Amino acid sequence: MALFLLFFSGFYGILLSAEPFPEIYNSEPDLAARPPSAAKALEMLELPEEFEATLFASEPEVQNPIAMAWDKRGRMWVAENYTYAERSMRFDLSLNDRLVILEDTDWDGEADRRIVFCDQLKMLTSVEPGVDGVWVMCPPQLLFIPDADGDDVPDGDPEVILDGFTVAQSNYHNFANGLRWGPDGWLYGRTGHSCPGRVGTPGMPDGERIPIKGGIWRFHPETKVFEGITHGTTNPWGHDWDRHGELFYINTVNGHLWHGIAGAHFTESFGVDPNPFVYERIDTHADHYHYDRTGKWSDSRDGAANEFGGGHAHIGMMIYQGKDWPERFHDHLFTFNMHGRRTNVERLDREGSGFVGRHEPDIF
Numbered sequence: 001m002a003l004f005l006l007f008f009s010g011f012y013g014i015l016l017s018a019e020p021f022p023e024i025y026n027s028e029p030d031l032a033a034r035p036p037s038a039a040k041a042l043e044m045l046e047l048p049e050e051f052e053a054t055l056f057a058s059e060p061e062v063q064n065p066i067a068m069a070w071d072k073r074g075r076m077w078v079a080e081n082y083t084y085a086e087r088s089m090r091f092d093l094s095l096n097d098r099l100v101i102l103e104d105t106d107w108d109g110e111a112d113r114r115i116v117f118c119d120q121l122k123m124l125t126s127v128e129p130g131v132d133g134v135w136v137m138c139p140p141q142l143l144f145i146p147d148a149d150g151d152d153v154p155d156g157d158p159e160v161i162l163d164g165f166t167v168a169q170s171n172y173h174n175f176a177n178g179l180r181w182g183p184d185g186w187l188y189g190r191t192g193h194s195c196p197g198r199v200g201t202p203g204m205p206d207g208e209r210i211p212i213k214g215g216i217w218r219f220h221p222e223t224k225v226f227e228g229i230t231h232g233t234t235n236p237w238g239h240d241w242d243r244h245g246e247l248f249y250i251n252t253v254n255g256h257l258w259h260g261i262a263g264a265h266f267t268e269s270f271g272v273d274p275n276p277f278v279y280e281r282i283d284t285h286a287d288h289y290h291y292d293r294t295g296k297w298s299d300s301r302d303g304a305a306n307e308f309g310g311g312h313a314h315i316g317m318m319i320y321q322g323k324d325w326p327e328r329f330h331d332h333l334f335t336f337n338m339h340g341r342r343t344n345v346e347r348l349d350r351e352g353s354g355f356v357g358r359h360e361p362d363i364f
Helices: 038-044
Strands: 002-008 011-017 054-058 065-070 076-080 097-103 113-121 126-130 133-138 141-146 159-163 177-181 187-191 197-199 210-212 215-219 226-228 238-241 247-250 257-259 314-319 333-337 342-351 354-360
Touching: 038 054, 065 126, 065 177, 076 126, 097 133, 113 133, 113 141, 126 177, 126 187, 133 177, 177 238, 210 215, 210 226, 215 247, 247 314, 247 333, 257 354
Parallel strands: 238 314
Antiparallel strands: 002 011, 002 054, 065 076, 076 097, 097 113, 126 133, 133 141, 141 159, 177 187, 187 215, 197 210, 215 226, 238 247, 247 257, 314 333, 333 342, 342 354
């Protein structure tokens, strides 16, 4: 199975294309279940009139991408994960994960240069280039790979900056992810509520560690301070800031849109809040759901929630602040709806002391 990265006017997504499957995956007799080729998938996309889609990279140049980030030179860093495995194994630690750099040197819209920066990582979920090196999330650890001279060759082994990001035995897909620099200079990340952690520097006593239970956290690379920003939600898989520095993030199962209010305790799909003195937890900041709430959230798959927006699962998030797209998209929130195979669009309106997200037409 091949994967390719897709660009349309600056917004990228991931689609599958068909290459020969290993025999273990060929037991499905329905050929329609197999994804199309990369070129065919481009033709199948339904885009607004003002947009076009082009192919940036495909296998074998990029495989198993779990996260992407851009550096100051306009290059794409891709975290490729091979160790995540089926539930009986959880992680296949006989394999390695890796970081790949893709670059478009002639700016024709296609990656023409590829560098493997590191191929000795385990349980890799995220990458974010920084000053004098690269930050990676490999739960239960936050790592920093030094590269002070910027030659795309690590200056040494990864340094363990933080640990304590728990990886649950059952819902291990909730583990820490999503490294992104905030406008305040802090490194932000996410974690699901089924992987509550106690985070600190290596060797720090348990009583001095910071508890997290889902939501958003941040770390300052110079002061070495770690903070839990919000607690709750279920699977936060994307976040971004608006032009005023307000943080928003996307979620799966119990509502999709949340305003990242510092210190907030949000609802989650099950369980109790870690703070017994919280009177009432805050619910989703959207005025709608992308599935029918009269049934189970898991019933929204396989097209059942198309009229609502595609389903409960959302991956990645962007608040568009550029000027190249039509004005109707400016300052809107975009998130990929996995089961709906589309990008949902949200309008962020001020309401009272906060915001409310309102459903706009899907973009593709």
